[in-house]
Amino acid sequence: MIPVLVGLFGLLIGSFLNVVVYRVPAGASLVSPPSACPRCDTPIQPRDNVPVLSWLVLRGRCRTCAEPISVRYPLVELGTGVLFALVAWRFPVDDAASAVVLVAYLYLAAVAVALALIDIDVHRLPDAIVLPSIVVAVVLLTVAAALAGDWGSLGRAALGGAVLFGAYFLMLVAYPAGMGFGDVKLAAVLGVYLGWLGWGVLAVGAMAAFLLGGFFAVALVVRKKAGRGSGIPFGPWMLLGAAVGIGVGQQAWDGYLGLFL
Structure with a gap:
């Protein structure tokens, strides 16, 4: 049960890591401005920021301008979730x-x-x-x-x-x-x-x-x-x-x- 819960938490961490990967090399803040579509600059709404699920619902495109959203984002989220679950299995509490x-x-x-x-x-x-x-x-x-x-x-x-x-x-x-x-x-x-x-x-x-x-x-x-x-x-x-x-x-x-x- 704990690996499953930790894996779900990992999905959220994976979403944050997408921001880290993009902003840290550029020397940008991790907290501001909020994430937005690079084409239309529309801030990403909470309903469109659910790990993996939002990308599937939106079919990999921005809700506002239909700009393609890289499949790397949900893959990082899913991969982090799986990795967290494996770590929790490896290190039982x-x-x-x-x-x-x-x-x-x-x-x-x-x-x-x-x-x-x-x-x-x-x-x-x-x-x-x-x-x-x-x-x-x-x-x-x-x-x-x-x-x-x-x-x-x-x-x-x-x-x-x-x-x-x-x-x-x-x-x-x-x-x-x-x-x-x-x-x-x-x-x-x-x-x-x-x-x-x-x-x-x-x-x-x-x-x-x-x-x-x-x-x-x-x-x-x-x-x-x-x-x-x-x-x-x-x-x-x-x-x-x-x-x-x-x-x-x-x-x-x-x-x-x-x-x-």
């Missing part, structure tokens, strides 16, 4: 500590959607989103550790953030054209969340980013959609790799170790 952990990973899910889309659109990971995410992660996981008396997980999270930050920083220094400093800062965020769950989760989440991103890059080159020097945003692959680590990282790590032990 048993007590106050687990509730805080759920909130922490829901925040990561929302940030992941926004950052992935922004990086795809403008090849940038804005500090306005990444830097506060570090603070939020540390605060929420510290509260969870205090409630559960689980200081080991918090220490591992801190080390995970430091390790992943350091590894990406060294890669940036060694090959500056390969990634930006935004990737390095995002690595710190993901290291904290992955480290909280375990070293195996951290290892799988970190490696999955390079494997998935590498396969995608090779596929583009083979299909002649990109050259060897083409710039491909790596942030989405970092986030997808982290999702793999959070979802099945421990099982994958245990299976890998089982091959040698």
Whole structure:
């Protein structure tokens, strides 16, 4: 029941993320002016701002001028809802500590959607989103550790953030054209969340980013959609790799170790 409710809440968050993705890279306010049709400038009414449903009712067009509304908007809303439901399923709530952990990973899910889309659109990971995410992660996981008396997980999270930050920083220094400093800062965020769950989760989440991103890059080159020097945003692959680590990282790590032990 909780995953369903959280998923419905995710639809609303997805609607807000559409605004974040559009306005944050432009340096615009998230609260004003109200959202409006880009063609006729008519403010969007509450009845036309219901996640997914309004787009279907309007058949993907503005009620006033019939300007097409990108299908990306309902897809982001629906995708965020599904992602929130999966996070709630992954982190069941048993007590106050687990509730805080759920909130922490829901925040990561929302940030992941926004950052992935922004990086795809403008090849940038804005500090306005990444830097506060570090603070939020540390605060929420510290509260969870205090409630559960689980200081080991918090220490591992801190080390995970430091390790992943350091590894990406060294890669940036060694090959500056390969990634930006935004990737390095995002690595710190993901290291904290992955480290909280375990070293195996951290290892799988970190490696999955390079494997998935590498396969995608090779596929583009083979299909002649990109050259060897083409710039491909790596942030989405970092986030997808982290999702793999959070979802099945421990099982994958245990299976890998089982091959040698």
